[in-house]
Amino acid sequence: LRGYNGFDELATSFFSVYESASQEGWVFLMYRAIDSLPSWRAYFYFITLIFFLAWLVKNVFIAVIIETFAEIRVQFQQMWGSIEVTSGIEATNILQKADNSTLKLVNIGEKKKGVAPIIFLKIVQSPVFTKIMMIVVLANTIFTATIKHTHNEKLDKKNREFYHKIETLFTIFFDLEALLKILSMGFKNYFQRSIFIFEFMLAVGTTLHCVPSFYRSAFTYFQVLRVARLLKSIPLLENFLSKIFGPGKKLGSLILYTMCLLLITSSISMQLFCFIKGLEQFETFPRAFMSMFRIAMNDGWTEVMYSAMDEVFEFGIFFLCLTALFFIFFHLLTNSIVLSLFVAVILDNLELDEDVKTIKQLKTRGSSTETQQKLPWRLRTFERFPDHPQMIELSHLPHDFIIPKIRNSFMSQFLNQDNIYSYSPELSMNKYNKKRTVRTLHKPQYRSIGETMKRTAVNNIIRDASNQRLLSGDASQVNLASISDNKLSIFAQKNKIGLDRKNSMRRSDYRSKPVHFIHENGDIDVLHGRSQDDYDIKVFQYRKQQAELTRNQQEEDLRENHPYFDKSLFMIARESNFRKFCQLLVEARYNANTKDDLGQESKISRYKQGYKFLGLVTYLDWIMIFVTILSTVSMSFETPVNRIVDQPLLQIAEYIFVIFMSFELTLKIFAHGLFFTPKALVRDIGGAIDVVVFFVGLIFLCLLPRNVPVNSVAQFLMPL
Numbered sequence: 252l253r254g255y256n257g258f259d260e261l262a263t264s265f266f267s268v269y270e271s272a273s274q275e276g277w278v279f280l281m282y283r284a285i286d287s288l289p290s291w292r293a294y295f296y297f298i299t300l301i302f303f304l305a306w307l308v309k310n311v312f313i314a315v316i317i318e319t320f321a322e323i324r325v326q327f328q329q330m331w332g333s334i335e336v337t338s339g340i341e342a343t344n345i346l347q348k349a350d351n352s353t354l355k356l357v358n359i360g361e362k363k364k365g366v367a368p369i370i371f372l373k374i375v376q377s378p379v380f381t382k383i384m385m386i387v388v389l390a391n392t393i394f395t396a397t398i399k400h401t402h403n404e405k406l407d408k409k410n411r412e413f414y415h416k417i418e419t420l421f422t423i424f425f426d427l428e429a430l431l432k433i434l435s436m437g438f439k440n441y442f443q444r445s446i447f448i449f450e451f452m453l454a455v456g457t458t459l460h461c462v463p464s465f466y467r468s469a470f471t472y473f474q475v476l477r478v479a480r481l482l483k484s485i486p487l488l489e490n491f492l493s494k495i496f497g498p499g500k501k502l503g504s505l506i507l508y509t510m511c512l513l514l515i516t517s518s519i520s521m522q523l524f525c526f527i528k529g530l531e532q533f534e535t536f537p538r539a540f541m542s543m544f545r546i547a548m549n550d551g552w553t554e555v556m557y558s559a560m561d562e563v564f565e566f567g568i569f570f571l572c573l574t575a576l577f578f579i580f581f582h583l584l585t586n587s588i589v590l591s592l593f594v595a596v597i598l599d600n601l602e603l604d605e606d607v608k609t610i611k612q613l614k615t616r617g618s619s620t621e622t623q624q625k626l627p628w629r630l631r632t633f634e635r636f637p638d639h640p641q642m643i644e645l646s647h648l649p650h651d652f653i654i655p656k657i658r659n660s661f662m663s664q665f666l667n668q669d670n671i672y673s674y675s676p677e678l679s680m681n682k683y684n685k686k687r688t689v690r691t692l693h694k695p696q697y698r699s700i701g702e703t704m705k706r707t708a709v710n711n712i713i714r715d716a717s718n719q720r721l722l723s724g725d726a727s728q729v730n731l732a733s734i735s736d737n738k739l740s741i742f743a744q745k746n747k748i749g750l751d752r753k754n755s756m757r758r759s760d761y762r763s764k765p766v767h768f769i770h771e772n773g774d775i776d777v778l779h780g781r782s783q784d785d786y787d788i789k790v791f792q793y794r795k796q797q798a799e800l801t802r803n804q805q806e807e808d809l810r811e812n813h814p815y816f817d818k819s820l821f822m823i824a825r826e827s828n829f830r831k832f833c834q835l836l837v838e839a840r841y842n843a844n845t846k847d848d849l850g851q852e853s854k855i856s857r858y859k860q861g862y863k864f865l866g867l868v869t870y871l872d873w874i875m876i877f878v879t880i881l882s883t884v885s886m887s888f889e890t891p892v893n894r895i896v897d898q899p900l901l902q903i904a905e906y907i908f909v910i911f912m913s914f915e916l917t918l919k920i921f922a923h924g925l926f927f928t929p930k931a932l933v934r935d936i937g938g939a940i941d942v943v944v945f946f947v948g949l950i951f952l953c954l955l956p957r958n959v960p961v962n963s964v965a966q967f968l969m970p971l
Contacts, residue, residue, distance in 0.1 A: 272304040316595040365437035372435040391421045422457045429454040501596045517543045530562045547585035638812035819924040833922035841866040882908040896955045909948045
């Protein structure tokens with residue numbers, strides 16, 4: 252490589268690569284390589300180097316240290332088990348029944364009240380009092396933030412007197428708060444809580460700060476620390492900070508270890524380089540400490556290293572290499588390991604126990620949208636309107652009396668349109684029968700519903716047994732939601748849900764038993780670990796199935812009682828051929844069925860990953876993906892000189908994008924509706940973004956602004 256000697260041999264290449272990986276001055280190395288080689292080669296090499304060696308390796312360090320922490324924690328738990336509280340430590344809180352028949356935690360040695368009447372204690376402990384104090388603290392913070400210096404002695408003196416008076420009023424208010432809490436809670440109970448001790452210190456410090464001789468002195472720090480009380484007003488932030496810092500032992504030990512490492516390395520570096528003339532960074536211990544701290548914080552560490560190497564060069568190449576290795580090793584130790592330890596300790600403090608994780612996961616699953624039995628509010632709007640079911644009149648009946656109108660859904664339970672145009676089995680088999688049909692004297696008598704009744708009885712027995720085993724703790728028999736459940740009729744789904752509720756209510760008095768399973772040799776064992784997690788997953792799937800059936804039932808009720816429900820734009824009927832055609836275009840996709848008749852993965856499909864990828868989205872989405880990529884590539888050719896508004900060639904892709912997107916949105920609206928339908932286009936944030944993107948592109952093509960003023964609507968639309 253001519254013109255740049257950073258990669259002449261292995262040692263120099265290692266030095267250059269590590270300097271670039273530390274993200275300190277790597278751009279200068281890239282510029283030197285650009286001057287010596289084609290620019291694209293230098294860009295490609297250094298950018299990939301930063302991605303893989305700098306970011307990836309640093310995250311690998313953090314991940315390995317976190318994994319080591321987790322393994323150490325598991326080993327300690329296996330060796331010593333759960334650490335219990337020693338008998339010498341007594342509990343400080345007990346549950347006590349309040350006046351409103353609720354339980355609350357009360358200190359054992361806490362008196363009910365102090366010198367003041369009981370009404371003041373209730374006022375101090377009320378949430379309204381706490382909110383008022385937080386509002387006053389916020390007002391004091393905002394008022395303090397308005398302090399400014401104009402460098403005009405007369406005006407600054409006037410402002411100082413004004414701020415001193417207002418600050419005195421705030422201080423008197425907070426002093427009265429502390430005095431009220433002491434009188435109402437008692438002196439001993441007040442100083443048992445750390446937050447009250449902190450408030451008392453602030454009250455005393457700010458009181459001294461309001462003394463004219465101490466104003467704007469070192470006591471000003473107490474006034475500034477009053478902002479820390481705002482953390483109490485946000486419980487989530489307070490809990491988050493307590494989790495990050497933890498008990499203080501871990502972070503304190505790590506900070507102490509880092510300071511000891513800096514002291515040792517600073518002493519070593521001072522002893523190594525203090526005799527060199529012209530190297531001022533290591534002449535004294537404070538300067539050596541600041542230089543090593545600068546290297547540890549990755550702030551211009553290459554400048555310190557180069558200055559030391561320039562002065563050591565006169566002693567020979569051997570000492571020059573040792574100097575470079577010393578600084579590289581220290582930078583690797585501090586920047587990649589010690590700083591990663593800080594991240595690992597903070598993440599370890601945020602790590603929850605396994606039991607707490609399980610409870611949080613179950614609560615999250617229970618409150619997820621998949622297990623909610625209520626419909627979205629956009630569909631529940633129809634429940635506010637009176638029921639108006641669709642009625643039909645049977646006119647083609649050979650009866651003399653008038654039959655009243657009946658529900659269309661009622662007749663659909665007894666009329667299958669697929670059987671109207673089908674032939675009977677006897678007629679369909681006549682063409683294959685060579686013998687002439689013989690008419691019997693007596694027609695065979697049979698019950699047409701016998702087989703159906705048998706199937707229903709067997710299904711009820713299986714469902715009953717599954718519910719019983721589920722409630723007793725068995726994880727092997729849980730009915731999962733299938734596609735066929737959606738094809739059940741209204742009365743069948745209602746009967747199924749009612750039967751499940753009846754069975755669950757009948758066995759609700761059964762206690763939960765341990766989860767057992769039977770080995771092949773007949774031994775009975777208890778489920779542990781992962782099997783119990785599988786049980787929780789199956790229970791979640793069971794609840795998800797029940798919620799899905801309930802939502803489907805509610806949709807069917809709304810579809811039956813409200814004619815405009817599930818109508819696209821309140822005009823296109825549900826069963827119209829035009830809507831079915833639009834649904835066919837919108838939902839068409841490649842069916843990547845990779846399983847055989849036995850439900851196993853086909854060997855041939857293992858080599859057809861492209862077909863699986865093709866079946867991820869519909870054909871319409873694939874078309875829009877390619878059109879979007881085409882539009883993005885076209886926009887990448889825009890420059891300050893070659894703009895879209897001036898080049899008709901660049902406008903072609905924009906017109907194609909808007910036309911195709913209008914076609915896509917129109918098809919989806921005709922097929923599934925816009926807003927008040929179960930599968931509406933704007934049913935989530937993704938659909939709303941699609942509509943916004945379409946209108947932004949349409950407005951841009953209609954306007955095509957050549958002059959974009961500052962703070963105008965056109966400037967707002969350009970980034971969108």
